[in-house]
Amino acid sequence: MKASVSHEEVIIIAERTNITEDVEVESVQAILEGQENERRRIGREIHDGLGPLMSYIKFSFDAIVEEIDSQSISQPELLKNINETIDIVSEDLRSLSHKLVPRTLDEFGLYSAFHNLIFKLNESKKVNVEFYTNMGSELRFDDEIELNIFRCAQELLNNAMKYAKASHILVQIILHSDSIILMVEDDGVGFDKMKLRPDHHGIGLTNVETRVKLLEGEFNLDSEIGEGTVVSIEIPVKSNS
Structure with missing residues (x-):
C-alpha cells in the first residue's frame, strides 16, 4: 500500500x-x-x-x-x-x-525587413554590419515566427552596439528544410556567461530566450571577455510561399 x-x-x-x-x-x-x-x-x-x-x-x-x-x-x-x-x-x-510597427516586415517579410534594418544601421556610421542570407525575397512564414525572429535580431543588435560596443557585426539568416537559423556575431568586449546580471546583458538575452522558447526553438550563446559574442537561435518553420 x-x-x-x-x-x-x-x-x-x-x-x-x-x-x-x-x-x-x-x-x-x-x-x-x-x-x-x-x-x-x-x-x-x-x-x-x-x-x-x-x-x-x-x-x-x-x-x-x-x-x-x-x-x-x-x-x-x-x-x-x-x-x-x-x-x-x-x-x-x-x-x-x-x-x-515593422511595416516592411508586415508587407514584405523577413528578407526585406532585415535588408532595411541593416541599411539603416550602416547609414548611421556607428557600426559596420554585414548581412548574409540564403533566403529569397518572396519567402513568407507565419506572422508570429517572422515577428519574433525580427524582434530577436533587434535585441541582439542593440546588445552588440550598446553593451558590447562592437564595431563590426555579422548577421546571418540561414534557411534549412525545416528550420531557420538566426546568428548574430560581434567583435565587442564580450562577457563572462557565468556572471550575467539582470541589470546588464541578462534582460535582453532573457527576452530573446523567451521568444525562442515560445516558438519551440533552440538558443545558444558563446562569449568570452575580449573575444566578442556569438548568439544563434534555431526555429522550426514551414514556408507559406
Whole structure:
C-alpha cells in the first residue's frame, strides 16, 4: 500500500509541474502579445495622427518661406532653425513609427525587413554590419515566427552596439528544410556567461530566450571577455510561399 501511495503521489506532483509550466508559458506569451499590440497601436497613432499633422506644418511653413523668398527678403536665422527642427522631428517620428510597427516586415517579410534594418544601421556610421542570407525575397512564414525572429535580431543588435560596443557585426539568416537559423556575431568586449546580471546583458538575452522558447526553438550563446559574442537561435518553420 505504501509503495502504491508513493507512486501515485509522484505522478500527481509531475502533473502539477507540467500544468505550472504550461501556465507560465501562456502567461509569457500573453505578455509578449500585449506588448506587440501596444507597439502597433502607438505606431499607428504616430503614423496616422502625428505624421499627417507634421506634413501639414511642414507644407505651411514652406509656403511662408517661399513667400518671403518671392519678395527678395532674406530669411531670418530663426526661420532656418525652425525649418531644420521640423525636418528633424518629422524624421524622428517616422523612425519611431517604423520601429514600433515593422511595416516592411508586415508587407514584405523577413528578407526585406532585415535588408532595411541593416541599411539603416550602416547609414548611421556607428557600426559596420554585414548581412548574409540564403533566403529569397518572396519567402513568407507565419506572422508570429517572422515577428519574433525580427524582434530577436533587434535585441541582439542593440546588445552588440550598446553593451558590447562592437564595431563590426555579422548577421546571418540561414534557411534549412525545416528550420531557420538566426546568428548574430560581434567583435565587442564580450562577457563572462557565468556572471550575467539582470541589470546588464541578462534582460535582453532573457527576452530573446523567451521568444525562442515560445516558438519551440533552440538558443545558444558563446562569449568570452575580449573575444566578442556569438548568439544563434534555431526555429522550426514551414514556408507559406
